[in-house]
Amino acid sequence: MPHGQSLVEQLRDNGLKLTPQRHLICQLIENNHDHPTVDDLYEQATAVMPSMSLKTVYTTLYELAGLGAIRLVNVGTGGFRVECNLSPHSHLVCRSCGKVMDVPVDPAEHADLSVLKEYDFEVEQREIIFRGLCGECAGRAGEGPGA
Amino acid sequence: MPHGQSLVEQLRDNGLKLTPQRHLICQLIENNHDHPTVDDLYEQATAVMPSMSLKTVYTTLYELAGLGAIRLVNVGTGGFRVECNLSPHSHLVCRSCGKVMDVPVDPAEHADLSVLKEYDFEVEQREIIFRGLCGECAGRAGEGPGA
DNA sequence: GTGGTAGTCAACAGTCGTTGTTATTTAACA
DNA sequence: TGTTAAATAACAACGACTGTTGACTACCAC
Numbered sequence: 001m002p003h004g005q006s007l008v009e010q011l012r013d014n015g016l017k018l019t020p021q022r023h024l025i026c027q028l029i030e031n032n033h034d035h036p037t038v039d040d041l042y043e044q045a046t047a048v049m050p051s052m053s054l055k056t057v058y059t060t061l062y063e064l065a066g067l068g069a070i071r072l073v074n075v076g077t078g079g080f081r082v083e084c085n086l087s088p089h090s091h092l093v094c095r096s097c098g099k100v101m102d103v104p105v106d107p108a109e110h111a112d113l114s115v116l117k118e119y120d121f122e123v124e125q126r127e128i129i130f131r132g133l134c135g136e137c138a139g140r141a142g143e144g145p146g147a
Numbered sequence: 148m149p150h151g152q153s154l155v156e157q158l159r160d161n162g163l164k165l166t167p168q169r170h171l172i173c174q175l176i177e178n179n180h181d182h183p184t185v186d187d188l189y190e191q192a193t194a195v196m197p198s199m200s201l202k203t204v205y206t207t208l209y210e211l212a213g214l215g216a217i218r219l220v221n222v223g224t225g226g227f228r229v230e231c232n233l234s235p236h237s238h239l240v241c242r243s244c245g246k247v248m249d250v251p252v253d254p255a256e257h258a259d260l261s262v263l264k265e266y267d268f269e270v271e272q273r274e275i276i277f278r279g280l281c282g283e284c285a286g287r288a289g290e291g292p293g294a
Numbered sequence: 295g296t297g298g299t300a301g302t303c304a305a306c307a308g309t310c311g312t313t314g315t316t317a318t319t320t321a322a323c324a
Numbered sequence: 325t326g327t328t329a330a331a332t333a334a335c336a337a338c339g340a341c342t343g344t345t346g347a348c349t350a351c352c353a354c
Contacts, residue, residue, distance in 0.1 A: 017321050017322070017329095017330060018321070018322090019330095019332075022331090039310095051333070053332065055334085056333075058311095076223075076227075079310080079311055079312085092263075092266060092270075095271070101266070101268070103260075103263065103266060104262065105258070111237070111275045111277070115251065116277065119239060120282030121239045121280070121281055122285050124242070124279035124280070126278075127275070127276040127277075129276070130263065130272070130273055132271035134268055135268060138268075163302095164302065165351095166302065166303080166349080169302090199303095200303070200304045201304095201341085202305085202306095202342075205340095205341070206302085225340075226341085296354085297352105297354090298352090298353090300349100300350095300352105301351095303346100303348070304347090305344100305345090306343105307342105308343080308344100309341080309342075310339105312339085313338075314336085315334100316333105317332100319333095320329105321329095321330080321331085322329095324325100324326090
């Protein structure tokens, strides 16, 4: 948990109102240690609070991301995903099922390069993505087409 | 140029018909050493061949990508981009203007990690993205808001 | 050169993820 | 409790992309 604070505390400390909608979204995120899509969260939210608007989910996520409380990552699987794990790490992305997994590989260590100094570019963030097949999908691909 | 072949040659060698549309799209790609979006290519194509359909551009790009003749990369700037440079490299992505630049950093060297072996995941491709501000945008940001 | 055919195309509507607008509601604080 | 700025639901609209379909054509056999 960043700054030792819960997401709702971070919202409040930054002058944002603590509405039931935000409360619920924060809860859902904190109980989800995966990489939910916006739609995943929207579905879970409407199950509890049917009047919840998709727009509210988007807005709240952008607010939390703006505070640095979460990260929104786009791994090219269509739509971004909510990243609750703020420690430095990289991602495994399955090209078959779209699953996203964390790996404890710090991009700052593995992609901190002197060659970049030659470029007129201010690097703020490094990102490493490993694409391929997760165990499950690789297993399925290995099976014959028969049966 | 991969396999020492032009894009049209690769299409033909793989049994795909050499239509004027494909010819044009291949030409545009080969003359473009940037990272055009689908829309960029579509605009350039319709300038020459006004009847060209956006769908045809998409289809042709997917075909070329399927042959490994080009790569379609998604760097989170909305829509994918056509990557003509097939040599191993990484990308600088400006968070302000969305510009994408190549850097000669081979992901296989800088992100080839033994820790991955512990994961049930078949890595096929590695990708490093450096996000930040390009020189131009950093310059603009540095200026005061006045004047 | 001609004819047949599989492959390809343009057109267009539809999907998906995301955002803008606005009238209404509400959390926070005096 | 009243006030007010902020947040919300509803809904239409957008950009990127895809499915469908009937018309067209590059290619091959002759």
